[in-house]
Amino acid sequence: MRALFLFLALCAFWVLLSGEIQSAYLMGVGVFCCAITTWFSVRLEIVGDEGQPTRGIRPFIAYLPWLFWQVVLANVDVIKRVWRPERSIEPRFFTLPVQVRHPVAKALYANSITLTPGTVAIQCDDSSFLVHALTDEAEQALRSGDMEQRIQQMEEVSV
């Protein structure tokens, strides 16, 4: 079932990128490539809940605009600090306790931290991340747990 879904998604992706639905050659090759890719994925055993976390897709889409806005805010902050004549940064490492357990949720959390300028997730352990923050504000923003709560909500829906 998941393999079939993967196959259809790959076919849709192919059509989207090629943009040609008249050419029998392109369509034939596309179906062939998608079939081969699906077969390889099944053999590699990467077709599964971790590769296709389909249940959490709706909260994930709701999460994206919030994350994007955070990225914009963090960008503006870092840009200001770059242009300020005196150095206004206080780089530091800190350990961030992590409550989310699902591997996809943890990966999403770590990626969100890194995507936001001002914080980079360096090392990911079972129950904590080692994070490098550029400023105290960036550290406090992560410690407030706002981002983690949103990801936890997603986790609850999908597990």
Place this chain on the structure above:
Amino acid sequence: MSDLISWVLLLLGGFIALTAAIGVLRFPDFYSRLHPAGTGDTLAQFLIMIGLLPLIGSWVDGVKLVMITLLLFVTTPTSTHAISQAAHLEGLLPWKREEKSSG
């Protein structure tokens, strides 16, 4: 009109990319340089890609631009994480302000 929007977005994106480059030069050590580099990877590339959208004719190319943007949003944190973890495992220590000691 769409030309104007496009120009504003492209110039803004270019300015942020320039800022990212200056930040990489100005900031004191490896770890702090990751942050301005991140602005170039996220907001700058997003603004440039979106700024290009009104200029192109076919929707197929537009879809490709959006796909590239999404791909970069997934891959850049991964590569940033990879190089920063490599530095950390090598034992590279972060820069500390020397004049005044702050917690």
